[in-house]
Amino acid sequence: ALPVDSIRALSDLHPKPSNLKFQYGTAGFRTVAHVLDSVLFRVGVLAALRSKKLDGKTIGVMVTASHNPEQDNGVKLVDPRGEMLEASWEIHATALSNAQTTDEFIGELEKLVQTSKIDLSKPARVVYARDTRPSGAALVSSLEDGIKAIGAEGRNAGVTTTPVLHYLVRAINTKGTKESYGEDSEEGYFLKLSTAFKKLVSTRQTPSALVIDCANGVGAPIAERLIEYLGNSLPLVLENASITTPGALNNSCGADYVKTTQKLPPSLAGRLQPGQRGCSLDGDADRLMYFYLDERNQFHMLDGDKIAALVSAFIVELVKTSGLDSQIKVGVVQTAYANGASTKYLSERLPVKCVPTGVKHLHHAAEHYNIGIYFEANGHGTVLFSQPTQDVLQSYEPSTPAQSTALEHLRNLNQLINQTVGDALSDMLLVEVVLAHKAYSGAEWDSLYVDLPNRLVKVVVADRNQVKTEDAERRLVSPVGLQEKINDLVRRYDGGRSFVRPSGTEDVVRVYAEASNKAQSDELAFRVAGLVYDECGGNPASRPK
Ligand code: G16
Structure with a gap:
C-alpha cells in the first residue's frame, strides 16, 4: 500500500496555493518560481511511482525553466532511456498537481496506482538536478520531501545542464548492458564527448577560437569543465558566465534572445571579431544558436535549421562514402518554424517530415529513420542512430580505406552526439567537427541556402x-x-x-x-x-x- 501517513505528513508542509491551475506543458511545469513548492513535492512522489511502474528503472527530474526569465522555474520528468516523459503520464502529472488538499492528492495517487496497475512493492529510484536559478535549491528540497515521503531512493546530481541529467538517466539505466551509454557521472559525459571529438578532428587543423555566450546560466560551469577535457583540440572563450549576478540569466543574451531578436547579444559587442564564430546556449544548455559578423560588422545568424542543413549534408556524405547507403536511410524532422528555404534545401536532398513544436514530437518522428536528424529552428535538436543502425556500424566490414575512414567517423559521431535530447554543448562539438572537415567559415556554412526573411x-x-x-x-x-x-x-x-x-x-x-x-x-x-x-x-x- 502507499505509505499514506508519511505522504500526508510531508504533503501538509507543501500546500497547493488556491486559485491556481497547473499544467504539464511542452517542457513540464513552468511558471513563476514562488508558486511551485507543492508541484515539486508532488513530482517527487510521481517520479517514484513512474519508477515503480517501470520495474525500478531510474527516472530523472530536472528543475529548470530553461530560456524563461530568472524569476520563473519549472520541472520536467525524464524517462529511463533519457527521453521526455511518456505523454500519457503528463495527464497524471497535471491531475496530481491540481489536487487542492492533501486528502485529494492522496485520492489521486490511489487512483493512479490502481488505473496504471503499479506494483508498490517494486523499488523506486530518482536522479535529479537543477540549473543555476536562485529559486532552485528550495524547490529541490521540496522535491526531496516527495521522494522521501514515498520511500524512494534519490540521487542528487547537483547543479548541471538538462542534457547532462538526460545523459545520466540513460547511463544509469543501461549500465553493464550491451547498450551501455557511458559512465554514469558528469565526468563520464565529458570523457565520452571529448574522446569522440578528438578522434573526429585528429587529422584536421586546430580551429580558431569559438566564443560561447553562456546566457549567464548553468552552461557556463559545464563548458568550463568541458574545456579541461578538450585540451587544445578546440579553443573556447566563455562569455556571459556570471551565474551569481542577480537578474543576469537569459537577460539580453542566450539562444532565445538571439533567435527572437536576430541580433548579437549587446554584451558581445567588441568581444566577437568579424569573421569569428560565436554561439549562444540557453539557460539550461539544451539549445544552440551560431552566428558571426561579416567584415562590415553585419550580424548573421546560423540557427537550428542551418545546423540541420550542415549536419545532414555531412552525415549523408559519410553514409554514402562508407558504402552503407542502401542499408542506412537518413531523414530530417522539422516544425512549422523551419525557414521555408531550409525545408526546400533539405527536401531536395533527403526525406523531411514536419511535426508539432516540442522535442518529444520531433524525437519520436526521428526514431522512424535509421539516422534521424531533428532540429527546431530555435536550436533545440540532435541526431538519433537507431539500435539496428548502431549494430550495422559495429559489424560492417569496409572494403576500401575511404570506406573505413567514413565508417570510423560515423562510429565516433554516434559517441559524440547526445542522443537522449538536444544538447547545446554536444551539438556545438558536432558543428565544429563538420566545419573542420569542410574547412568552412561561418559565411561558407551560411551560404548553403539563403533564409527567407x-x-x-x-x-x-x-x-x-x-x-x-x-x-x-x-x-x-x-x-x-x-x-x-x-x-x-x-x-x-x-x-x-x-x-x-x-x-x-x-x-x-x-x-x-x-x-x-x-x-x-x-x-x-x-x-x-x-x-x-x-x-x-x-x-x-x-x-x-
Ligand atoms: C521548450 C521545448 C521546445 C520548444 C520550446 C518553446 O524548450 O523543449 O521543444 O521549442 O520550449 O516552446 P513553446 O513555443 O511551446 O513555448 P526549452 O528550451 O524552453 O525547454
Whole structure:
C-alpha cells in the first residue's frame, strides 16, 4: 500500500496555493518560481511511482525553466532511456498537481496506482538536478520531501545542464548492458564527448577560437569543465558566465534572445571579431544558436535549421562514402518554424517530415529513420542512430580505406552526439567537427541556402488554451474564422507564409511570418498578431504575479 501517513505528513508542509491551475506543458511545469513548492513535492512522489511502474528503472527530474526569465522555474520528468516523459503520464502529472488538499492528492495517487496497475512493492529510484536559478535549491528540497515521503531512493546530481541529467538517466539505466551509454557521472559525459571529438578532428587543423555566450546560466560551469577535457583540440572563450549576478540569466543574451531578436547579444559587442564564430546556449544548455559578423560588422545568424542543413549534408556524405547507403536511410524532422528555404534545401536532398513544436514530437518522428536528424529552428535538436543502425556500424566490414575512414567517423559521431535530447554543448562539438572537415567559415556554412526573411512575435492573451491548431500547427481550428482572416492577409504578400500557435511554455500565443523581404515579413507578422489580439487579447488570468 502507499505509505499514506508519511505522504500526508510531508504533503501538509507543501500546500497547493488556491486559485491556481497547473499544467504539464511542452517542457513540464513552468511558471513563476514562488508558486511551485507543492508541484515539486508532488513530482517527487510521481517520479517514484513512474519508477515503480517501470520495474525500478531510474527516472530523472530536472528543475529548470530553461530560456524563461530568472524569476520563473519549472520541472520536467525524464524517462529511463533519457527521453521526455511518456505523454500519457503528463495527464497524471497535471491531475496530481491540481489536487487542492492533501486528502485529494492522496485520492489521486490511489487512483493512479490502481488505473496504471503499479506494483508498490517494486523499488523506486530518482536522479535529479537543477540549473543555476536562485529559486532552485528550495524547490529541490521540496522535491526531496516527495521522494522521501514515498520511500524512494534519490540521487542528487547537483547543479548541471538538462542534457547532462538526460545523459545520466540513460547511463544509469543501461549500465553493464550491451547498450551501455557511458559512465554514469558528469565526468563520464565529458570523457565520452571529448574522446569522440578528438578522434573526429585528429587529422584536421586546430580551429580558431569559438566564443560561447553562456546566457549567464548553468552552461557556463559545464563548458568550463568541458574545456579541461578538450585540451587544445578546440579553443573556447566563455562569455556571459556570471551565474551569481542577480537578474543576469537569459537577460539580453542566450539562444532565445538571439533567435527572437536576430541580433548579437549587446554584451558581445567588441568581444566577437568579424569573421569569428560565436554561439549562444540557453539557460539550461539544451539549445544552440551560431552566428558571426561579416567584415562590415553585419550580424548573421546560423540557427537550428542551418545546423540541420550542415549536419545532414555531412552525415549523408559519410553514409554514402562508407558504402552503407542502401542499408542506412537518413531523414530530417522539422516544425512549422523551419525557414521555408531550409525545408526546400533539405527536401531536395533527403526525406523531411514536419511535426508539432516540442522535442518529444520531433524525437519520436526521428526514431522512424535509421539516422534521424531533428532540429527546431530555435536550436533545440540532435541526431538519433537507431539500435539496428548502431549494430550495422559495429559489424560492417569496409572494403576500401575511404570506406573505413567514413565508417570510423560515423562510429565516433554516434559517441559524440547526445542522443537522449538536444544538447547545446554536444551539438556545438558536432558543428565544429563538420566545419573542420569542410574547412568552412561561418559565411561558407551560411551560404548553403539563403533564409527567407521572417519574424516571430508574441501576443499576450487571456487564455492561450482557446487557440487550437491542426496539421502540425500550421492551421488554426479555434477561434473559428481566424484562419480565414490570416489566409486573406497572407495572400497579399509575395512569398508569404504565417501561422499562429499557443506557446506550451509561456502564457502567450506565438505568430510566425515569412515573406520575400524583411519589411514585408515584419509587417505580415504584426498584422497577423493584430488579428490574434483583436480575437483573444487580454491579461492572462492563470499567471500568478
Ligand atoms: C521548450 C521545448 C521546445 C520548444 C520550446 C518553446 O524548450 O523543449 O521543444 O521549442 O520550449 O516552446 P513553446 O513555443 O511551446 O513555448 P526549452 O528550451 O524552453 O525547454
